[in-house]
Amino acid sequence: MSGQFILAQISDTHIRADDDGLSARQLERALAEAHEYRADVILLTGDLANDERPDEYDLLARIIEDVSRPLYLMPGNHDDRALIRNAFPRHGYLPRSGFLSFAIDDFPVRLVVIDQIVPGETHGLITHAGADWLDRTLAEAPDKPTIVALHHPPFLTHDMLFDNIGLLDADLFASVIARHRQVERVICGHHHRVAVGQVAHAPVVIAPSTSWVYGLAMYPGQKIAPKTAEQPGWMLHVRSDTGGLASHFMGL
Numbered sequence: 001m002s003g004q005f006i007l008a009q010i011s012d013t014h015i016r017a018d019d020d021g022l023s024a025r026q027l028e029r030a031l032a033e034a035h036e037y038r039a040d041v042i043l044l045t046g047d048l049a050n051d052e053r054p055d056e057y058d059l060l061a062r063i064i065e066d067v068s069r070p071l072y073l074m075p076g077n078h079d080d081r082a083l084i085r086n087a088f089p090r091h092g093y094l095p096r097s098g099f100l101s102f103a104i105d106d107f108p109v110r111l112v113v114i115d116q117i118v119p120g121e122t123h124g125l126i127t128h129a130g131a132d133w134l135d136r137t138l139a140e141a142p143d144k145p146t147i148v149a150l151h152h153p154p155f156l157t158h159d160m161l162f163d164n165i166g167l168l169d170a171d172l173f174a175s176v177i178a179r180h181r182q183v184e185r186v187i188c189g190h191h192h193r194v195a196v197g198q199v200a201h202a203p204v205v206i207a208p209s210t211s212w213v214y215g216l217a218m219y220p221g222q223k224i225a226p227k228t229a230e231q232p233g234w235m236l237h238v239r240s241d242t243g244g245l246a247s248h249f250m251g252l
């Protein structure tokens with residue numbers, strides 16, 4: 001199909017330097033599959049590292065340095081902005097101060113990435129400044145198909161834990177998205193399991209983690225955030241002008 005664009009979303013890699021290479025191997029497998037599927041772009045949607053340790057970021061930098069596709073990364077609640085800046089000096093799209101939010105205009109689909117982490121906290125937050133940035137940035141290209149990425153899901157999942165460590169002021173995020181019809185998809189991570197929701201007119205997809213899957217706890221007595229035997233993976237988003245946008249779970 002002409003004009004096909006493929007985004008490989010790889011999330012919650014939780015790279016550790018002390019897990020016998022498990023998290024690194026999972027990321028390497030996801031990157032190899034993204035290459036095999038001819039991804040145009042790879043985006044890592046946060047929780048890059050597991051414990052905000054420099055050696056974890058150094059390991060991640062080594063893993064991704066030979067990737068032949070354009071690769072972008074953003075922080076999650078397990079990440080540290082300063083350590084990311086230090087470990088990835090060649091990632092010039094990352095602002096040198098403040099939030100690690102950015103837009104990529106080089107492809108048929110525009111990528112708008114908003115950093116909404118709160119240092120030291122597990123939940124996320126859309127600030128008024130962040131919402132203003134998102135509104136201004138989306139207004140720059142109102143006619144270009146756009147995917148917005150953030151780390152925390154901007155909708156209630158009905159999970160007892162993850163809704164409590166979710167995105168604060170998600171209504172503010174939704175009010176911005178509602179003003180920009182070109183946003184065709186919102187993508188995120190954080191929950192380590194695939195789920196689908198909606199914000200304004202835009203479907204939202206939670207990508208899995210490459211490292212492990214969390215169970216769903218909806219009722220008192222159910223175990224909260226147990227690691228399950230479900231398959232980790234990544235998400236392949238494919239779009240063409242005639243075929244629209246589809247999102248596929250890719251198990252690892």
Ligand SMILES: [Fe+2]
Nearest residue numbers: 012047190192
């Ligand atoms: Fe995570």
